[in-house]
Amino acid sequence: MKQVLEGSQAVAEAVRLAGVQVVSAYPITPQTHIVEILSDYCATGKMNAKFLRVESEHSCMAALIGAQSAGVRTFTATSGQGLALMHELLHWASGARLPIVMAEVNRALAPGWNIWVDQTDTLAQRDTGWIQFYCEDSQEVIDTTLQAYKLAESVALPVMVVLDAFFLSHTYEPVDVPSQEEVDRFLPPYEARFELDTKNPCSFGPLVPPAVYMEMRHDMAAAMDTALATFPVIEDEFAALFGRRYGAVEAIACDDAEIVFVTSGTITSTARLVLENLRGRGEKLGIAKIKLFRPFPVDEVRKALKGAKKIAVIDRNFSFGASGIFAQEIRAALCNAPDHAPVFGYIAGIGGRDVTPEVLEEIYWKTKHNALPERESVWIGLQEVSHGS
Amino acid sequence: MLEIRFHGRGGQGTVVATILMSKAFFRAGYQVQSFPFFGVERRGAPVEAYLRLDRQKILLRTNVYNPDHVVVLDKTLLTSIDVTRGIKPGGSVLINSPAAPEHVEAFSRFRLAWVDASRIAMTNQIGSRTHPIVNTSMMGAVARVLGMPPLEDVVAAIRDEVPGDAERNVTAAREAFEAVRFAEAVKPAA
Numbered sequence: 359m360k361q362v363l364e365g366s367q368a369v370a371e372a373v374r375l376a377g378v379q380v381v382s383a384y385p386i387t388p389q390t391h392i393v394e395i396l397s398d399y400c401a402t403g404k405m406n407a408k409f410l411r412v413e414s415e416h417s418c419m420a421a422l423i424g425a426q427s428a429g430v431r432t433f434t435a436t437s438g439q440g441l442a443l444m445h446e447l448l449h450w451a452s453g454a455r456l457p458i459v460m461a462e463v464n465r466a467l468a469p470g471w472n473i474w475v476d477q478t479d480t481l482a483q484r485d486t487g488w489i490q491f492y493c494e495d496s497q498e499v500i501d502t503t504l505q506a507y508k509l510a511e512s513v514a515l516p517v518m519v520v521l522d523a524f525f526l527s528h529t530y531e532p533v534d535v536p537s538q539e540e541v542d543r544f545l546p547p548y549e550a551r552f553e554l555d556t557k558n559p560c561s562f563g564p565l566v567p568p569a570v571y572m573e574m575r576h577d578m579a580a581a582m583d584t585a586l587a588t589f590p591v592i593e594d595e596f597a598a599l600f601g602r603r604y605g606a607v608e609a610i611a612c613d614d615a616e617i618v619f620v621t622s623g624t625i626t627s628t629a630r631l632v633l634e635n636l637r638g639r640g641e642k643l644g645i646a647k648i649k650l651f652r653p654f655p656v657d658e659v660r661k662a663l664k665g666a667k668k669i670a671v672i673d674r675n676f677s678f679g680a681s682g683i684f685a686q687e688i689r690a691a692l693c694n695a696p697d698h699a700p701v702f703g704y705i706a707g708i709g710g711r712d713v714t715p716e717v718l719e720e721i722y723w724k725t726k727h728n729a730l731p732e733r734e735s736v737w738i739g740l741q742e743v744s745h746g747s
Numbered sequence: 748m749l750e751i752r753f754h755g756r757g758g759q760g761t762v763v764a765t766i767l768m769s770k771a772f773f774r775a776g777y778q779v780q781s782f783p784f785f786g787v788e789r790r791g792a793p794v795e796a797y798l799r800l801d802r803q804k805i806l807l808r809t810n811v812y813n814p815d816h817v818v819v820l821d822k823t824l825l826t827s828i829d830v831t832r833g834i835k836p837g838g839s840v841l842i843n844s845p846a847a848p849e850h851v852e853a854f855s856r857f858r859l860a861w862v863d864a865s866r867i868a869m870t871n872q873i874g875s876r877t878h879p880i881v882n883t884s885m886m887g888a889v890a891r892v893l894g895m896p897p898l899e900d901v902v903a904a905i906r907d908e909v910p911g912d913a914e915r916n917v918t919a920a921r922e923a924f925e926a927v928r929f930a931e932a933v934k935p936a937a
Contacts, residue, residue: 362770362779362781473785495808524782524785525809528782528783528785529780529782529808530766530779530780530781531778531779531780532773532778532779624808625808628806628808628809710785712809712810714809714812715809
């Protein structure tokens with residue numbers, strides 16, 4: 359049934375419906391509403407789950423590593439500095455092959471102190487072995503969170519469901535919330551392959567020498583490959599029950615497009631509107647929306663961008679000394695593809711700066727009017743700044 | 748698509764009014780999107796919240812810059828904030844005020860309306876005498892000024908969402924719907 363929900367509540371409803379048994383979190387804006395709702399659900403019995411309050415995000419992930427090792431389904435949510443503080447244990451969760459699911463509300467890293475959207479926090483965790491999904495609207499948030507548990511548990515890797523601060527987390531819109539019966543048909547109860555069990559004692563996390571460590575890492579790499587192959591199967595099952603499908607990459611009007619935007623998060627939604635407007639004026643724009651960032655869907659990206667004459671990647675993030683992070687990934691995915699189009703990198707919306715239709719049109723025209731990129735990254739909407747004397 | 752901007756002060760229920768109006772419009776068959784100004788909220792500080800409505804799925808996910816209509820929950824904001832900032836020509840301004848605001852000429856390009864929501868909230872014992880919670884009264888007044896959504900959808904949204912005694916809030920919304928006054932030569936939309 360469709361209800362008007364906040365993006366944060368969409369996350370919380372999915373966590374409730376997934377039958378999560380342990381929630382642990384430390385509050386940080388803009389993640390707070392997710393945790394407030396879940397703590398209420400745990401306190402009032404709407405969820406049969408234990409809510410663990412902790413003194414930091416580092417402790418939070420440690421608590422979930424313990425809980426998930428004991429064989430239960432777990433959840434946390436964080437943002438920005440909170441995710442940065444978890445960093446060490448993100449590696450631990452994936453290395454221990456624990457299918458923990460986290461909602462991460464993108465927040466700019468400090469200083470300057472800023473609570474608004476910026477993807478650098480999650481993208482900086484790209485090498486931690488977590489699967490990462492980026493969401494466009496609240497329906498995608500609830501659907502992806504449910505899919506995340508199924509995928510995580512099938513490949514024994516943790517999953518991050520990423521949503522934009524405020525433009526998604528604090529925005530109310532109609533969302534179809536599935537019934538418990540429907541979700542139960544899609545997502546069976548969690549069964550751990552290994553768990554802490556006093557009747558069957560075994561050792562977790564012992565010293566792993568060079569003779570076997572490399573094989574463990576290779577297994578993780580293979581699990582990521584499996585996740586890439588499994589996600590479409592999970593989407594098939596989801597679509598059969600709920601009638602919705604997203605794709606690791608969604609190619610929007612790419613078939614005859616001359617310029618293709620590469621987008622993620624809520625920018626995709628506004629870009630769809632710009633696409634309609636520009637197409638109405640005879641401009642051949644397409645969009646490749648990247649939903650799955652890790653594992654990176656190289657083949658689908660190449661397919662979506664195959665016919666493009668120019669590619670414009672819009673990054674709400676930045677890797678200092680390099681470029682926008684999606685642009686890096688797109689360039690890497692294309693470098694061995696024959697006859698690929700030039701990749702224009704644009705930096706927009708940093709630290710919560712609004713990415714309006716006007717910003718996106720500016721990016722379109724800049725791309726159209728230049729044969730090749732002027733620079734590796736072009737920052738859009740920068741103001742003149744005087745640093746005084 | 749229509750865009751509505753709500754102005755209030757932290758603690759008056761401005762954000763809640765915006766969310767409840769989005770739910771009322773959704774009941775009436777509209778696609779909706781509502782969100783607060785993404786700032787730091789404190790009691791008493793100026794607050795803005797936004798509502799978009801359309802007959803089709805709303806794709807635009809940006810701040811609101813050029814609203815069609817503005818709703819002001821606290822008339823003391825008129826001296827510190829330009830509530831008419833960016834309003835589209837022909838848009839409306841609804842103010843919580845017992846009488847027409849001073850400097851009516853500042854609103855000459857818009858449809859100006861007012862309602863004494865503070866008195867209505869107080870007589871219905873919503874909030875306290877010093878801090879009446881005017882949001883549900885203003886919801887009824889918005890439905891009158893815009894000619895939508897139907898008042899019964901506003902009432903249903905209040906009944907679904909308001910904790911405690913929803914009926915006092917329903918009464919306030921109905922009274923405010925009737926009590927809206929318009930600047931001369933302007934008639935309500937419906």
